[in-house]
Amino acid sequence: MAVVEIARIQVRRGDARSTGMPQLETGEFGWAIQGTQANTIEPELYIGNKAADGASYTTNTRILTVLDLPNIFQANTNLTTASYTFKANQDPVILTTPAPRNLQGKLDEFVSLRDMNIVPSTGTFVNNVIQDALNDLYLNSDRNQPVSRLRLGIPPGEYLVSATIYVPPNTEIIGAGIDKSIITYINSSTAEPVFQFVDYGSTPGSYVTLNSMTSNGIPTNNVLSGMTIRFFGTDTVNSTPMIMADCLTDSHIEKIKFILVNNTGTSASNAGISVRGQGALTSNNLTIRDCIFENLYYGVISNYDTENTNIYNNRFYNLTRGIVFGENLVAGNQTGPKRAKIQNNKFNYIKLEGVLVTATNYTATTAVSLSDNSFVDVGNNQNGDFNPVTSVVNFFTADNSSWNDHFSRFEALTLPGSTSTFIPAVSGNARIIDNKIRSFSGFSSGTTSSTMLRLPASPLPTAGQPLRSAFYTIEYNLKTPVYSRFGTMNFSTLDSIGDLIVDDYVISGDSYQPTLEFFSELNTSTNTINVKYQGNTQSNSIITFTINQFFS
DSSP states (O other), X not given: OOOOOOOOOOOEEEOOTTTOOOOOOBTOEEEXXXXXXXXXXXXXXXXXXXXXXXXXXXXXXXXXOGGGHHHHSOTTOOTTTOEEOOOOOSSSOOSSOOOOEEHHHHHTTEEEGGGGTOOXXXXXXXXXXXXXXXXXXXXXXXXXXXXXXXXXXXXXXXEEEOSOEEEXXXXXXXXXXXXTEEEEEOOSSOOOOSEEEOOTTOBTTBOOOGGXXXXXXXXXXXXXXXXXXXXXXXXXXXXXXXXXXXXXXXEEEEEEEEEEETSOOOSXXXXXXEEEOBTTBOOEEEEEESOEEESOSEEEEEOSOOBOOEEESOEEEEESEEEEXXXXXXXXXXXXXXXXXXXXXXXXXXXXXXXXXXXXXXXXXXXXXXXXXXXXXXXXTTSOTTSOXXXXXXXXXXXXXXXXXXXXXXXXXXXTTOOSOOOOSEEEEEEEEOOOOEEEEOOOOTTSOEEEEEEEOSOOOOTTSOOOEEXXXXXXXXXXXXXXXXXXXXXXXXXXEEOOOEEEEEEEESXXXXXXXXXXXXXXXXXXXXXXXXXXXXXXXXXXXXXXXEEO
């Protein structure tokens, strides 16, 4: 073949062992023909980058070549003798001086299931191998040493399990994320949780569970995060919680999706998380956050005297109940969870209560606090807000509260034109603080009375409990073309009897004194108090108001 042309690209080159590689121009290559260190002989390749040309910083970036491989993995050297040194990747250089490290130690700072030869999506069950990995990491002879408590990673993929994985104290299991690392439980004959937390006194093959835990050994400082846990919808797996959080203290369960596939939970034993305790040994300061609970019977359940459970930023979807405390207390327990905080969660399409708090003794104090949660189509047996079946939140114990929670039922049934029976959004012993500003226009009736809004009458008593009463405070601001009126209405209901409204107000504007008055009207057939008004003759009037409630 005839040679038509020879083109040669030249780059900066030279022996940089004594001077080091000079700063290259942006995009310029530099070839250190015998390296950049005094005792090197292998060449090194660099490319320049400058802040003056728009880069974030000025530096030379080394490009690795085949000549660098022996420095990392030498044929006659294993990882126990290979070294690693941290290199600063930007100016200014770090103030401390990096020290060479054993490369094996560097790589062992984080452990993956792949390191245990566990490969996803192979169709084989891996629960025994995962258990062996946890035993090696957290039940080993040096488990008292903090440096031995390494994080176990679950790479993306599906992992099949057929039996419970027992989780010791100080365990941190981190997946790649929801619907990335997927653990699927399949067992046609036995219903078991996927994860169960065990006592510090456990040994491989002999795990100390709930009834045998000790005060010095309860599971503490655990983290379970970043995965999907799923059951396939068989009658067997439909009758157990997915996680048994036994005496779990100062721990986190977060960023996990709990789902029953191809079915919805029909057994009251089915839940995403069951929080349990044992006498004085109880779960305390457990945080459940950023999780998804879908197609289960319960999302979170506890029938034990636990304390300070924090449930934040979760989504509960297509369940029978969302969060249940103390529904069927285990013998020896009195109140169920106390001082729990349930905040900023979303409850959608829940057949019965989104939150149910009860106990064997209705006067028990549980101090459960709800705030900034959203309840949409909850307590209606999935037939819409105009067909209520239960309350959205039911407090059968004392000292509970609801702050700035949103209830789609309350918004729908308070409308004047609604005719549905009004089962309260919140029942039981609770204070409901609602700072939402509502508005009602066309506020004009003359001498004819009109309905401004509907409110639930007294919550209906439950068998074995005393009659209930409710107290309402409505702050309002009425604006008309000629005057404005600011006031506070207070009225109570006792045993489904509506009392007259006490209205304390001030007026500003035109000297015209209106004859506006508010009053209540009880409708026993729909369990409703109609808040009515008459006497305002000014057209184009608008009233804005807030509603706060107290039930006992």
